[in-house]
Amino acid sequence: MTVEVAKHRELGLTDSEFELICEKLGREPNDVELAMFSLLWSEHCAYKHSRKLLRRLPTEGERVVMGPGENAGAVDIGSGYAIAFKVESHNHPSAVEPFQGAATGVGGILRDVFALGARPIAILDSLRFGELDSVRSRHLLDGAVRGIGHYGNSIGVANVGGEIYFEAPYEHNCLVNAMCVGIAKQADMVRAAAAGIGNAVVLMGASTGRDGIGGASVLASAELGEGDEAKRPTVQIGDPFEESKVLECCLELLEKGLLVSLQDLGAAGLTSSAAEMASAGGLGIDLDVTRVPLREADMEPFEIMVSESQERMLGVVEPGKVDEVLAVCEKWQTGAAEIGTVTDSGQVRVLRGGDVVGDMPVDALVDGCPLYDLRPAEPDGWIYGNRATLDPGASAGDTLLALLSSPSVASKRWAFEQYDSVVGSRTVRRPESADAAVLQIPEAGNAIAVSIDGNGRRVACDPYAGTVEAVLECAQNLACVGAEPLGLTNCLNFGNPEKPTPAWQLDRAVSGLADACNALGVPVVGGNVSLYNEGPEGPIYPTPVVGMVGELPDPSKTCGSAFTKEGDAIALLGPFSPSLAGSELAKLHGELEMGLPRSDVTAVAAACAAVRDAVRTGRLSSAHDVSDGGLACALAECAIGGGVGCQVDLQPLRERGCSPEEALFGEGAGGFLLSGDPEALDALGATRIGETGGSTIEVAAGDRSFTVSVGTAESAWLSLRLLK
Numbered sequence: 001m002t003v004e005v006a007k008h009r010e011l012g013l014t015d016s017e018f019e020l021i022c023e024k025l026g027r028e029p030n031d032v033e034l035a036m037f038s039l040l041w042s043e044h045c046a047y048k049h050s051r052k053l054l055r056r057l058p059t060e061g062e063r064v065v066m067g068p069g070e071n072a073g074a075v076d077i078g079s080g081y082a083i084a085f086k087v088e089s090h091n092h093p094s095a096v097e098p099f100q101g102a103a104t105g106v107g108g109i110l111r112d113v114f115a116l117g118a119r120p121i122a123i124l125d126s127l128r129f130g131e132l133d134s135v136r137s138r139h140l141l142d143g144a145v146r147g148i149g150h151y152g153n154s155i156g157v158a159n160v161g162g163e164i165y166f167e168a169p170y171e172h173n174c175l176v177n178a179m180c181v182g183i184a185k186q187a188d189m190v191r192a193a194a195a196g197i198g199n200a201v202v203l204m205g206a207s208t209g210r211d212g213i214g215g216a217s218v219l220a221s222a223e224l225g226e227g228d229e230a231k232r233p234t235v236q237i238g239d240p241f242e243e244s245k246v247l248e249c250c251l252e253l254l255e256k257g258l259l260v261s262l263q264d265l266g267a268a269g270l271t272s273s274a275a276e277m278a279s280a281g282g283l284g285i286d287l288d289v290t291r292v293p294l295r296e297a298d299m300e301p302f303e304i305m306v307s308e309s310q311e312r313m314l315g316v317v318e319p320g321k322v323d324e325v326l327a328v329c330e331k332w333q334t335g336a337a338e339i340g341t342v343t344d345s346g347q348v349r350v351l352r353g354g355d356v357v358g359d360m361p362v363d364a365l366v367d368g369c370p371l372y373d374l375r376p377a378e379p380d381g382w383i384y385g386n387r388a389t390l391d392p393g394a395s396a397g398d399t400l401l402a403l404l405s406s407p408s409v410a411s412k413r414w415a416f417e418q419y420d421s422v423v424g425s426r427t428v429r430r431p432e433s434a435d436a437a438v439l440q441i442p443e444a445g446n447a448i449a450v451s452i453d454g455n456g457r458r459v460a461c462d463p464y465a466g467t468v469e470a471v472l473e474c475a476q477n478l479a480c481v482g483a484e485p486l487g488l489t490n491c492l493n494f495g496n497p498e499k500p501t502p503a504w505q506l507d508r509a510v511s512g513l514a515d516a517c518n519a520l521g522v523p524v525v526g527g528n529v530s531l532y533n534e535g536p537e538g539p540i541y542p543t544p545v546v547g548m549v550g551e552l553p554d555p556s557k558t559c560g561s562a563f564t565k566e567g568d569a570i571a572l573l574g575p576f577s578p579s580l581a582g583s584e585l586a587k588l589h590g591e592l593e594m595g596l597p598r599s600d601v602t603a604v605a606a607a608c609a610a611v612r613d614a615v616r617t618g619r620l621s622s623a624h625d626v627s628d629g630g631l632a633c634a635l636a637e638c639a640i641g642g643g644v645g646c647q648v649d650l651q652p653l654r655e656r657g658c659s660p661e662e663a664l665f666g667e668g669a670g671g672f673l674l675s676g677d678p679e680a681l682d683a684l685g686a687t688r689i690g691e692t693g694g695s696t697i698e699v700a701a702g703d704r705s706f707t708v709s710v711g712t713a714e715s716a717w718l719s720l721r722l723l724k
Contacts, residue, residue: 011034024364032350043529044530048371049497057514066082072525082185083182086112087124088177089530091173091493101235111246117189121439124452125159126452130167148419149418156423158422163412168385171535173533173535175545189254191280194260197342202326203270205246208294237310246313249332259315262314265309269307275362287351301350378504384460397707399585400697400713401708402716406584412720413431435477447552449558456540461594461595464508464509467544469596469599480611480625481558483612488546490546491547492544494530494543512544561641564622570635571684571686572652572686573607575670576671579667582595619676620676621677623672624673625671629667631666632664640714647691648699650699663701
């Protein structure tokens with residue numbers, strides 16, 4: 001075996017991939033070329049096990065401004081403005097170094113959005129950790145939450161929502177998914193494709209160091225295992241204050257029309273940004289590494305090309321405008337250097353002064369990686385362990401309190417309080433006050449709503465049905481604040497696709513995502529795939545995370561989730577057929593197994609439209625979807641939020657064939673819990689089940705009836721404050 005063969009394996013390339021690289025080059029690659037191929041042919045960059053599946057997703061729509069293939073997606077919100085948004089993962093870096101892993105995840109997704117010319121206005125995050133009786137999980141949780149708060153608060157972008165789940169399969173491999181939303185004038189937006197033979201390539205932002213080398217291949221495209229602390233040097237170090245300067249600099253350059261195209265430097269650094277810009281434009285690029293501003297003077301060419309140092313952007317500039325670009329960069333006190341040229345060669349050439357140290361066809365680098373067919377196989381049964389933590393003989397009241405205090409259901413206020421949710425003065429509905437965040441957009445004379453959702457445990461029970469539920473959950477959340485969906489982004493977090501069960505989970509989940517989006521008429525405008533999320537004990541729960549953006553005409557008429565006054569009627573709306581399968585209660589009983597009921601997507605969509613219209617006309621006092629913990633937990637959350645109790649009879653659900661336990665704690669898509677004037681609820685076709693008032697939550701459910709004070713329920717729900 002040659003030295004080169006050993007080296008390519010160390011860099012994550014298979015023998016057959018190395019042979020294919022040699023074939024495309026007509027020779028063996030040198031060290032610079034091998035490093036660059038190893039990154040762009042990694043799972044993280046090439047999507048070699050998922051790209052074929054992603055072709056199933058609907059990506060077109062009347063409101064789509066930019067779709068997959070750009071740094072982020074964007075949708076039209078009228079008056080010449082667009083909303084750009086995307087979600088991405090930073091899972092493996094966060095599992096190795098949680099603070100910087102999460103912080104740089106936020107920084108990276110911000111750059112994806114302002115690379116289009118959009119000003120970031122909101123951050124959301126979707127997090128997964130092991131159970132909280134684990135020292136490791138508490139360490140990862142603490143570091144990730146602090147890292148998200150540090151970066152977002154420092155740069156001044158509001159963190160308006162998110163979710164945190166705690167499940168044993170995330171013990172070794174936590175998930176940190178960050179979503180960013182931005183606003184742009186469509187006239188100022190720019191694409192990433194290189195254009196203009198002879199145009200200059202300008203590197204802007206922070207200097208380049210050795211941090212992050214190998215992050216996309218060595219760290220992000222392999223399973224985690226023992227000795228992961230040795231991978232800490234592959235985790236980037238973030239500087240939100242530098243990013244703030246780069247952000248303002250880039251937006252000014254775009255507003256002045258000084259950039260032909262713009263691309264952020266994320267995974268694979270200069271390698272991916274330059275090659276992908278060249279590929280999108282059908283051109284070539286020459287880069288001179290001696291012109292790259294360095295933090296460490298003795299860096300080798302391959303280190304410069306694959307460094308993932310943060311807060312850097314790559315722009316294409318007409319030669320006559322370079323001096324003006326550099327002047328704007330100097331004004332914002334951010335670094336800038338002309339490092340290359342756009343060519344018609346179709347090659348990425350890496351130069352060191354006058355010497356060529358790398359010369360590769362663009363199409364080989366970007367699109368030459370082989371795409372693999374999965375070999376999915378459904379498991380015989382439940383493959384994840386689970387332990388019971390709740391006495392099966394517990395009363396209904398005690399069961400409710402146990403659910404409210406379970407980490408995945410309990411209030412995450414202790415985390416949200418570490419984030420600035422109102423900076424920027426756009427936030428109308430902040431975390432926990434409504435099912436979706438609402439942001440006013442005075443530039444367009446309207447508002448947007450944003451939600452991010454996913455439930456890995458339910459997807460593990462049925463990858464197809466669980467993913468459909470995730471899409472419907474987002475749509476329901478938007479409906480509760482009066483918003484109509486415009487577009488969707490996703491982050492697909494799965495195990496090793498080379499293994500039969502994770503491959504089956506991924507295949508079924510993508511089909512569920514495609515079918516749900518087609519049925520709702522919601523295009524997928526971008527996203528991210530994160531595979532190889534496994535530890536020594538096996539894969540994570542399959543976790544497709546869905547982010548959705550919607551539009552509402554008048555933010556003053558949006559609706560909250562809390563009961564607001566005494567004497568309102570309470571009603572259920574939608575095709576809600578609660579089941580204990582895959583539920584939070586099933587988890588507490590240690591009774592998880594394969595299988596979920598299928599959702600009636602058409603009926604859920606109709607219910608969303610009815611709720612959306614009722615909210616927009618001001619006919620509802622509150623609207624809340626029934627989710628984790630079932631109807632009993634939804635009632636408790638509404639009561640806690642407003643400090644108003646309720647008296648409810650679940651006989652209508654029992655008449656539909658639900659057992660008392662299913663009526664109280666069953667889960668499933670399509671359920672809306674509404675409060676308001678009785679006539680308004682009747683006009684919607686909602687089923688009245690009670691009224692608001694008093695200081696207790698009283699629920700009649702046959703032999704499972706109970707009464708719990710709002711104060712007692714609130715104490716259980718806020719129990720995770722002890723972690724702060």
